[in-house]
Amino acid sequence: MAHFEKANSLNEWLDQRIGLNTLKKVMQSEYWIPKDINFLWAMGMVLAATFGILLVSGIFLLMYYNPSTDLAFDSVNYTIMTEVGYGWLWRHIHGVGASLVFLIIYIHMFTGIYYGSYKKGRELIWISGMLLFVLFSAEAFSGYMLPWGQMSYWAGMVITNLFSGGSLHADGLVEWIRGDYVPAQAYLSRFFMLHVLLMPLAIIGAIVFHFGTLRLPHVNNQEGKEVDFEESARLWKEGKRAESEVIPFSPVFLSKDVFVMGVYFIMFFYLVFYHFEFAMDPVNFDPANGLSTPTHIYPEWYFLWSYEILRPFPTDPGLIAFAFAQVIFFTLPFLDRSPNVAPANKRGAFHIWFWAMLADMLVLTFMGKLPPQGIWSTIGLVAAITFFVLWIALPIITKLEKKL
Numbered sequence: 001m002a003h004f005e006k007a008n009s010l011n012e013w014l015d016q017r018i019g020l021n022t023l024k025k026v027m028q029s030e031y032w033i034p035k036d037i038n039f040l041w042a043m044g045m046v047l048a049a050t051f052g053i054l055l056v057s058g059i060f061l062l063m064y065y066n067p068s069t070d071l072a073f074d075s076v077n078y079t080i081m082t083e084v085g086y087g088w089l090w091r092h093i094h095g096v097g098a099s100l101v102f103l104i105i106y107i108h109m110f111t112g113i114y115y116g117s118y119k120k121g122r123e124l125i126w127i128s129g130m131l132l133f134v135l136f137s138a139e140a141f142s143g144y145m146l147p148w149g150q151m152s153y154w155a156g157m158v159i160t161n162l163f164s165g166g167s168l169h170a171d172g173l174v175e176w177i178r179g180d181y182v183p184a185q186a187y188l189s190r191f192f193m194l195h196v197l198l199m200p201l202a203i204i205g206a207i208v209f210h211f212g213t214l215r216l217p218h219v220n221n222q223e224g225k226e227v228d229f230e231e232s233a234r235l236w237k238e239g240k241r242a243e244s245e246v247i248p249f250s251p252v253f254l255s256k257d258v259f260v261m262g263v264y265f266i267m268f269f270y271l272v273f274y275h276f277e278f279a280m281d282p283v284n285f286d287p288a289n290g291l292s293t294p295t296h297i298y299p300e301w302y303f304l305w306s307y308e309i310l311r312p313f314p315t316d317p318g319l320i321a322f323a324f325a326q327v328i329f330f331t332l333p334f335l336d337r338s339p340n341v342a343p344a345n346k347r348g349a350f351h352i353w354f355w356a357m358l359a360d361m362l363v364l365t366f367m368g369k370l371p372p373q374g375i376w377s378t379i380g381l382v383a384a385i386t387f388f389v390l391w392i393a394l395p396i397i398t399k400l401e402k403k404l
């Protein structure tokens with residue numbers, strides 16, 4: 001056993017036992033971040049912090065939530081909202097957090113696309129990121145079931161019905177997923193388990209994997225430049241900081257992250273206190289009723305674009321289109337055939353592709369919320385077709401791209 005000196009501070013005591021100072025030293029002198037990055041590179045940490053807030057607020061809600069079809073609605077809308085001290089606050093934090101986490105995920109994804117951060121050795125960063133996207137989607141969907149309101153019930157009905165595979169009529173699979181013919185107690189119990197246990201565990205594992213994939217290729221930078229990390233780190237350590245192209249993770253990069261997080265949390269709590277209603281669907285304040293279908297069923301805003309890809313087509317092609325939309329982003333590193341790691345504005349046709357894809361997904365999102373009638377449904381159809389055309393065009397335009 002190692003010799004333990006008398007510790008004069010908590011820091012020293014911890015250092016002797018878990019090598020705290022070694023960790024600090026690694027973060028200060030072994031882990032480097034390129035200098036040429038902007039506030040968008042703080043989004044990863046903002047996401048990690050928001051996930052932390054969702055975990056903490058979720059734990060408080062879990063103390064009073066009751067996962068039974070008879071009591072779930074009241075345990076949320078009555079017990080937590082009116083009886084438990086500050087229950088309303090934890091619920092609003094959880095609801096706003098669930099919505100904002102997707103906004104930040106989309107910003108983080110599109111930053112990666114704009115700067116080509118999925119290319120040349122960074123493919124696994126992208127794929128693990130997409131895995132996180134899928135896991136967060138499952139987490140959000142399973143959480144949406146828990147208040148057992150009208151939208152929980154009917155959105156659950158619509159989404160689980162998709163597994164029947166249209167003309168494949170795989171009704172047995174749908175019943176297996178639900179544990180019943182319709183969403184009922186078995187269904188609520190298993191989605192409760194998914195939401196509070198399995199999905200959070202899988203997300204934690206995927207975050208560790210995502211961080212692991214960042215270590216060797218390092219994060220990208222605004223110009224997509226290949227930084228000589230060893231040489232730049234040496235310059236920094238010699239005090240030639242202006243000549244070095246990197247900064248240490250701690251405390252320099254971390255302090256920038258903390259600043260951006262500060263601004264974000266001001267906005268976050270402004271929404272929690274003054275505009276939480278944007279994260280709560282009014283229809284879900286009616287208890288689930290299997291005998292009364294709401295006139296218009298739609299998912300939360302962050303799923304609307306993929307919902308609108310499903311909706312304008314007949315059942316079978318619609319399901320294929322929907323499945324395509326779920327997986328296609330995973331393949332981005334392989335469909336982009338250009339050797340250039342550079343910001344989109346330097347990549348000719350890809351620049352147009354980037355903005356067209358962003359605009360198209362925004363149009364799909366707006367159309368997904370509107371009833372599928374008249375002009376809205378035509379615009380939705382055109383936007384859905386454009387989505388496919390853009391993905392088919394990607395390998396062609398990037399193959400033709402000139403080497404920078």
Ligand code: HEM
Nearest residue numbers: 041042043044045047048109112117129130132133219220
């Ligand atoms: C929701 C959980 C997520 C967390 C906690 C997270 C965290 C992080 C962190 C801390 C970084 C490094 C700093 C930065 O660039 O922001 C990063 C980088 C990155 N993430 Fe994520 N991320 C998440 C989801 C995603 C998703 C959904 C994608 C897209 C598919 C993604 C793709 C990337 C890429 C490509 C990079 C590299 C950026 C670069 O090299 O410049 N991440 N992530």
